Amino acid sequence: MPNWGSLPSITGEKVLGVLTPYRVEVVQGNVLTKEMVARVKPGMPKAQVRDLLGSPLLTDVFHESRWDYPFTIRRQGAPLQQRLVVAIFDGDNLKSLDVPADLPTEIDFVASVNTFKPSGKQPKLELSEAERSALPPPKRSAEAAPTAAAEGPAPGRTYPPLDAKLGAGS
Structure with missing residues (x-):
């Protein structure tokens, strides 16, 4: 019979002294960056x-002149991240x-929450002007091309008037 009293118990971050339990990531509030806040001006x-910052997480009925944008x-x-704008x-008016x-900044925030750390060179996200000019011109869409319906029925096709059919059945 095993001696259950000799097994280690839950201590701190470890279970049975070996396993680390999974902890759910908790993200609450509004993510605001320096770039977002820089667009907001008094007045x-x-x-x-x-529109610029999103809906505030906290608005108080008793203090309608104050909006809180907490983030945790x-x-x-x-490490725990906490901010309040x-x-x-x-x-x-503001x-x-x-x-x-x-x-x-947006780049710093993404780097702080990014769990995937690529081992190589970062992917290129934008084309240079030379690369853009080398692209083939876009094809014309169907809306831009004239349609046969706008020009009338195809040659050799004739359709009877609608009222002729209605008059024959009555």
Whole structure:
């Protein structure tokens, strides 16, 4: 009979001293980057701020002039990321935007959450001007070409008038 008292128990991050349990990634809030926040200027209406930054996660009925954009990401093996961007309004126009100093750029944010680390050269995502000019011209679409229906029926085809058929059956 096995001695169950001698088996290690759950301690810290390990189960039975060997296994690490899977922890679900928790992402909450609005991802905002320096580029997104740079487009927002004081004096913009609420609708325009919502278009640029997205809907705020928190709006308070008692403080309608404040929108909170919190962001939290908790991942296994990575440090906790927490940020809070606060938009303050004066009536319908943006008065100020409180942005944390550690707000990442889009490239920095993607690098911080990317679990796939390619071992080689990064793929090229855009064509150069020389490569664009070397591409064949686009083919004309069917909409641009004249259609036979616009020119009338094909030669040799004739169709009886609709009213002639209706009159014969009555």
